[in-house]
Amino acid sequence: MKKIKWRLLQDNIKEPAKHFAAEEALLRGVDKGITPPTLRIRKYYPSVWLGIYQDIDEDINLTYCNKNNIPIIRRHNPGGTVYQDEGSFCFSAFFKKKNFFKYLNIKDPEKLYELFGEIIVNTLKNFNVDAEISPVNDVVVKDKKIYGSAQIDFYSAFVHSGTFLFNVDIEEMQKVLSPSNLKFVDKGFINVEDRVINLKELVNKNVKKEDVIQKFIQIFSNFFEIDLTNNPFNNDEIKLIKKLYEEKYSNKEWTFKKFPDSSIKVSRKSKSGVINLNVKLDKSNNIIKNVFLTGDFLAPSSSSLLNFYKILKNTPLNRVNKKIKKLNFSNDFKNTLIKLFEKIKKEGNNNE
Template sequence: MTKPFRVIDTGIRGCREQMAFDQALIAGHKAGTTPDTVRFLQFPPSVLVGRHQAISQELNLDACRVAGVGIGRRITGGGALYLDEGQFGWELVFHKSTLGLTNLGDLAREICEAAAAGLSRLGIDARYRPRNDIEVDGRKISGTGGFFDGDTIFYQGTVLVAMDGAKMASLLNIPAAKLAKRGQTSGAQRVVTMTELFDGNPPPISEVKAAILEGFAERLGISPVPGEILESEEAAARAIFDEEIGTDDFVYEIDDPSHPADVISARHTGAGGTIEAHLRLEGPRQDRIREIQFTGDFFVTPPRVIPDLEAALRGLAVDDAEAAVAEFFAAAGVGLLTAAPSDFALALKMAAENRP
């Protein structure tokens, strides 16, 4: 028997407003007032960093401000994005028992393959590429990410219908190494749009959304049903915007932690993404962790696990950190999308080795 999913569309809203609505849906679902839901959304020109990213490392903030684009922070991990009316977002909020998947990697594969199957109905060869992309001929048409929050799963993605590649490149600091491993030289070269695939005449966005819903229905065994946005969801989104996600404190809370003179940093790139460790040491031999911050485009579920890990490591001897990281993840029961506890421990170790 198929499982009903309410389908809603919040249209074009500011990027921080859309992120606040994400959190409102999660809170409502956990409270039992929001049903399993598919949401579509669009943005005015905006840049978004991932939940764990250092914002000034990922964005050309001066260029963003001159361009007048919205600047926000997602509640999911992953990398920085440029979005405008030429793209749209899709997301699912549902109970983990609905699809019977309890591993974030398996969840990403199933949802991405379903979205790819939907896009392929339009006549393109869309395919899932681990860990969280959907590509056509090796170029990304959709990036995705998500997490578990208790029994609630939140998973989201985008579809590139049209894009101003030059504008994207001017606003995002895309590491050359990230492009080089795919044989590319620019962020615009890495992505492909529906407009390009259809020789300047892409299907209407409404048809693309319908195709994705068909893919979800066929591959995930759900029944999408048009529905209404609840007033309680709108009210919760407004409160979350005002109190947290819409504030500069939230958006800029993770900036460039490597800037202070006493911070030592290192970057480790593994199968699960890039993890940077920013470390302050203390003690006569500078061998104890005073503070540690992890940033990067990795996915961890739920996102609050990273601040908890950082707190657990404070005051420990550097030599004890590797075992402490392993013990923390074993006890916390968190979900990692390809990244392993050893990746965090290695980034920390590399940073410690850079001490004077």
């Protein structure tokens, strides 16, 4: 396989709103043709990052965050709420989906979780730490999460992002996050502190975070056979970052956005995360007037979700299953939705 060339971007944008304005700008830039394939190494100030489909009241201790001036920002990608500080680092790999998938000889986007998981496992091996991939999107050590990832399919562009726990303040994380019991129902844990682990706990005290970052970059380059060259943002990217920061990420309406009204909410854990099904139902004839999902699930794509909402609007409950089975979702995602609607039907029958 002939090596391809990517940019290595190691900027110093640590303020959360600007940090994610840069993330979205790079994704849009790849689609527009103004951004080359890029591996971005990300650092940041202590902050809380909310998944794009999450209700802000679901997983965050807002009182604690407000009292302690901890910034909250809604990400542009799916997944759960995370607390980040100087003890962790993230990366994002931006590329043209068609080109890179062809280069890797893959078709299913979920295959990337496995490939990047292998890179993390190999990185940890270099520090004499045995880790394993925990599907769909985590890497664990002794059943505790040390790494998680998410990704976005955006027209012709794609980004895969990962977060690595090196020496995060887990006590502070525990205070900031308040996940539902469903999140850990299949893990055997009851709180955040029991669920995660720092690499710093497992290695020689002389190991620095920068050592891990450099080893990750090296293994990423070798694993995918990519030549990386350090380069900064270009002028077009800088303009787009400024625009997205001013018009989107610096506005509270983005992070604290309101979801539509619903009369029924049911929840279930799927392989891709917790799915909360919110439905506004006309109970006189059992017709769905509105439907939307919240949660930390890894969505197939934003366009497929919008199609799901459109297809089910004004649909009788007894015809939902047939329509869901035709959707371009994974079987697990479809089966979870069907079970959630069955729960709504069952609760409706019990109330009659």
